[in-house]
Amino acid sequence: GWAILAGMLLVPQKIIHERVNPISWVLQRLYHPFFVAAMKLRYVTLTVAVLLVLSTxxxxxxxxxxxxxxxxxxxxxxxxxxxxxxLGREFMPPLDEGDLLYMPTTDPAISVTKARQLLQQTDRLIKTFPEVHHVFGKIGRAETATDPAPLSMVETTIMLEPDRTRWRKRRVERWFSSLPEGLKKYTGLTYFWPEVRPITVEELSYGWTAPDGTNVPGLDDVVAFPGVTNAWTMPIKTRIDMLSTGIKTPVGIKIMGDNLATLGGLAERIAAEVRTLPGTLSAYPEKTVGGKYVEFDINRDEIARYGLRVMDVQDVILTALGGMNITQTVEGLERYPVNLRYKRELRDNLPALRRTLVPTPAGAQVPLTQLAEVRIVEGPPMIRSENSRKTAWIFVDLTTTDVVGWIDRAKALLAERVEIPAGYNLVWSGQYEYIQEATSRLKFIIPLTAVVIVLLLYLHSRSWFRTVVVLLAVPFSLVGAVWILWLLDYHLSLAVFIGMIALAGLDAETGMVMLLYLDNSYERFKAAGRMNSIGELWDAIHDGAVMRIRPKTMTVATTFIGLVPLLWAEGTGADTMRRLAAPMIGGLTTSFIMELLIYPVIFMVAKQFELRRLQRVAAT
Structure with a gap:
């Protein structure tokens, strides 16, 4: 093996000219009729090229x-x-982390017992799916001061079966499904587009419709309980989103104002309207009121009759109900607080609370009901504030990844049907914040990059004509990039834009090389005195174009070999890589064809005017 490699690299090889190279000969034969047709119908070719660019x-x-x-x-x-x-718009394509996070929200007044039952029921139902490996549920907050989760928020981490071959299979209708089985098998269509495949994470979450019209339920259908609003996401993604925006769903609506009751009413109306929009899975408004609290209204006249102060009554309430740390115990190297409070049966209902005894300075024991009115009142379960204003949140989960398109439709709907009072305003949050931030940066970076590229091309070529011709490769490549995104039903995202930027750089490079070959051939013919007629100009352009066919084909072929397998990639990060590769594949296809046909035509149109001008000058 090493001897063969050394022989190939170290032994001098005879360079085969393009005209006798068998691969070049075949490519030139295939290219020649298209070149002749484009050059004969130059203005038709240019018109078709413009129409193709406009078709995007x-x-x-x-x-x-x-x-x-x-x-x-x-x-x-x-x-x-x-x-x-x-094309829809999203920040980044969905990242398959391999696990799911189920985050339903229920009424803030739910009891601990009912919340625990709800968690156990949902966990058992989720575990019945064969794609689920383990289920870990948590309700309420952790034992830390940094976790503000209320009792109404459930977090269930669903660890999926890592071996996707064990997942249920489903039949997918393809464009070739009506063809005979033998033809599909021997043409390899089912290898690239299998008609039977494992279900996706999205189908596991929301179900799917079989070819016969049968609706197969997903996780969301099985755990649909009254009063519970479901949200399905990924564990890592959710943590990042909640740290940066506080929103656990793809879209969040923040309503800012002064009055909590007004905020709650607005949130209910807005949530009811956005539920009617196509693409909405659920819309849950956080309750600004509805929390249950035990209120002690101390009667100051009554406590004065017994010689008590307000603080005396409050200390009894604090000790009996909330508990008071009176000391601590040391167990080896560990310290534990000793908390004093009433037994649960003496503090879990209003009659028992009213019978709580308060000691007086005279040594008597007075029931709390004689000193204060004890009642249950409603209040805000949690008061959110942002920019020093009270805020109500609406969590919206979507069945579509076109976040910007959905928000545009939601804005139009709310402007028509919901009147926002003076002093109140809406702020769209979630992924939309990322998109807005990325868009504002790209609006500055892309024009700056374009200006730098134009200046570099001009400094290299010293000709605005050559610079413009090279830049024409960019719209030529966008033809294939846009249409393949439409064909694959991909949305515009950062991954797509990165792919397009890489495509533009590659096409500008190949366009510059194509123009270099045409220029060299033109100058060579001119130096040899063979630039005296349109026919000789034609021969010079043909000679330069056919010399470029093999390098151009090699560039496109090697890029295809490297990128096409990404379209069928599976696993974590595959969605992002597919959206990065798709515009490059589509764009290289159209730029390969259009550069080989349009560049010679543009060069011919420009140089024939120059040739005629020189002929007129020579004649005079």
Whole structure:
């Protein structure tokens, strides 16, 4: 093996000219008729190229939003309008962490016993799914001052079966499903697009519809309890989101104002409206009121008759109900507080609380009911504030990943149906905050990067014409990038933008090399005195273009070999890699074709005017 490698690298090899290289010869033969057709129909070719670039507008922003002809086409061809709704927008594609986090929310007045029963019931139901390996549930807050979780918030970590081959299978309708089985098998279609595959995490969560129309329930259907609003997410993602925005769902609506009752009413109305939007799985408004509290209204006149102070009564209430640390015990190296309080049966109901005895300075024991009114009142279970204003939150879980599109529709709906009082305002949170922050940065970075690239190209070529021609590779590549995103039903995200930026750099590089080959061939013919007619200009352009066919094909082929397998990748991070690779694959396909055909045409149109000008000067 080493001898063969050394022979290939160290022994001088004879360089085979492009004209006798068998691979180049085949590629040139295939390229020649297309080159001739494009050059003969130069202006038709340029018109088609412009139309192809413009064809990216309907799939990008939607047919209805397309200027000029979009509304007319959408009205006459509604099926086409439904097929071209525009690419959605999201911050990042969903990351499959391998586990699920179930975070339902229920009434804040729920008791500890009922909350524990709810947690146990949901855990048992979730464990019945064969895809679930283990279930760990927690309700309420942990034993730490940094966990503000109320008793109404459940967190259930669902560890999924790591071996996806053990998951249930489902049949998927493909575009070739009606073909004969033998044809599908021998063409390899079922290898790349299997008709039977394991279910996805999304299908496990929300269920799916079989080809025969049967609805197969998911986790969300099984744990649908009255008064419980479900939310399904990923453990790590949720922790990051809650630390940065406080919102555990993809979208959060924060209502800011002064009055808690008004905030609660607004939250209820807004949640009811957004539930009607397509793509909404659940919308849960946090209760600003509804918490149950035991209130002790001390009668100052009565306690004065017994010679008591308010502090005396409060100390009894504190000791009897909340408990008071009176000392601590040392067990080896560990210290434990000794807490004094009444037994549970003496403090778990109002009659027992009213019978609590309060000692007087005279040594008598007076029932608490003679000194204070004991009653249960409603109040805020939790008071949230942001920017020094009281806030009510609405948690919205979606069945779509097009977060920006959903928020745009929600804003239009709320502006029409919900009147926001003066002094109150809405703030959209969750992933939307990430998208807004990333968009504001990209609005600055992308133009700056474009200016730097243009300056570098100009400094290299010393010609604005060459710079513009090289930059034409970018819109050529966007044709394939946008259409493959539409075909794969991918949304615009940071991963997609990174793929497009890499694509633009690669296409600008290949476009510069293509222009270099054309320039070298032109200058070589001109130096040899063979630039006296349009026919000789044609020969020079053809010679430069065919010399570029093999390097261009090798560039595209090697990129394809490296990127195409990512489209069928599975596992953690595969969704992100697919969205990064897809625009590069689609863009390289169209730029490969258009650069080989459009660049020679543009070069021909520009140089023939220059040639005619030189001929007129020579004639005079």
């Amino acid at each position: 507008i309907p799939p990008l922003i939607g047919l209805k939003a397309t200027p000029l002809v979009g509304p007319w086409l959408a009205e006459r061809f509604p099926a086409l309008a439904r097929a071209l709704p525009g």
